[in-house]
Structure formats: structure tokens, C-alpha cells
Amino acid sequence: MSTDYDCWHDSGDVTVEMVMGNMKANAENARRFVGAVLDELSKEEHGQLVLAKHLEGQTKFAGGITAVPGRSEQAKEKLSWLFPGYFD
Template identity: 40%
Template sequence: VTFAEPFCPTLSDLLLSSAHELGDVKVHEGGTYVCIEGPLFSTKAESIVYRSWGMDIIGMTALPEAKLAREAELCYAMVACATDYDCWHESEESVTVEMVVGNLSANVANAQRILRSVAQKIPADRSANTCECPSALSTAIMTERSRIPAEAKEKYSLLIGKYLS
């Protein structure tokens, strides 16, 4: 399953345009996300390494979900709401749980507004999608179909049934 671009471009465009339409939400398009294990805060050394790699945002979710969504042929995109500067930033105060929770709470209302707007724009008919998400598994099954056990076909029919007939 291809994963060069982990987020659905169609859904990402909808999220971006909806955020811009709100007018009062600060939006950044693009960037490179590093997914770390958490919940935890980075050490200063880790933070400096991520910056040296060109990372724009550090998070603890999104990537595992994006991989699972792609393998389930679901459109998936991310609205990343910043809660703090990582500890590399010399002029900002150190990250605290209180800071993160406070900023997160402030971000929730904007995220909800964006999602309400996007939900009204997602086409009900997935065949209208211009993305490749609905067919991500089309070349993923390498086993000769006749060699796939009936139990496996049944077990995974929800995900790959359309490719087994």
C-alpha cells in the first residue's frame, strides 16, 4: 500500500478551504510531521534533532491512524492544533501540562467549527472522490487468489472482498 503521501489530498483540501473560509482561524498549509511515542515531552536534544531534520510539527498521534486508514481505504487527513513550542525555543517558557491543556482547550472550538464545515462538503458518493484512497488496496494482495484460504477471505472480506472476486 503506497504511503508516500499519508493524508488524503481531497480531504486535506476540504479541511484547508473550510479553515480559510472561517476567516478568524490561523492556518498553515503543509509541513513535515514527526510522530513520537507518548504521552511525553521531548528532551532538548531530541527537539534540536527534529528541527535539524526539518520537522515542522511534533505529535504523538496521526501517523498510526493514517496508516490504518489507508489500509482500510478510508480518506484521512489531519488538523494539527499547536499547543506549545517544543523545548528548543529559547525565548519561550518551558512546556508544562497546564500550558498544553490550556492551549488545547482553546483549539477545540476552532477544530469543531472546521469539522462542522467539512462534514457538509464531503460527497456521499465515494466514487466522486478524486483521490486514490478508495482503491488503496487494489495492488496490495500479492497472494494468488486461489491460494487464499476461505477463512481468510471471510475474515477480511470487509476490507478486501471486492478484490477477491
């Protein structure tokens, strides 16, 4: 959220107050943006998207998953929330 505006613009020195003012404004803009995104995603029409239903089964044949003999029960339990049904 910071800027290097004073490095290339010839409008005078940048003060701490200017930087802090911009940081505060940027933080408020970020807060409003995240709030708007969350408000939109909380709508029922986006429920399937939020739950990533369009990605179900996409990891079934993923490379890089540890072979069955090397999968501990503890590891499968930890990953089951991310890959529901994959280790059944």
C-alpha cells in the same frame, strides 16, 4: 496541539494555565474543523467521493495480495468489505 513557543520566544514564562487555555482552544478548533468537513462530505454532491467510487477496481492487479491457494475463506470474508468483488 501543544507548542514549544516558550523555547524560542523571549516573552516570559509559560504557565500551566496558558498551556491548558491553548489546548482547550485548539481542541475546540479541531472539533469545529472536523464538524465542518463532515457536514460538507454529507452533501449529496459528494456521495460518490465518500463511497470512493473513483477507486473501484484499482486493486484488481495489486501486488502483495496473497495468491489464490493461500487465501482462506475467513480472510476473504474479512477483506470483502474493503475489496468488494475482488475475491469473487
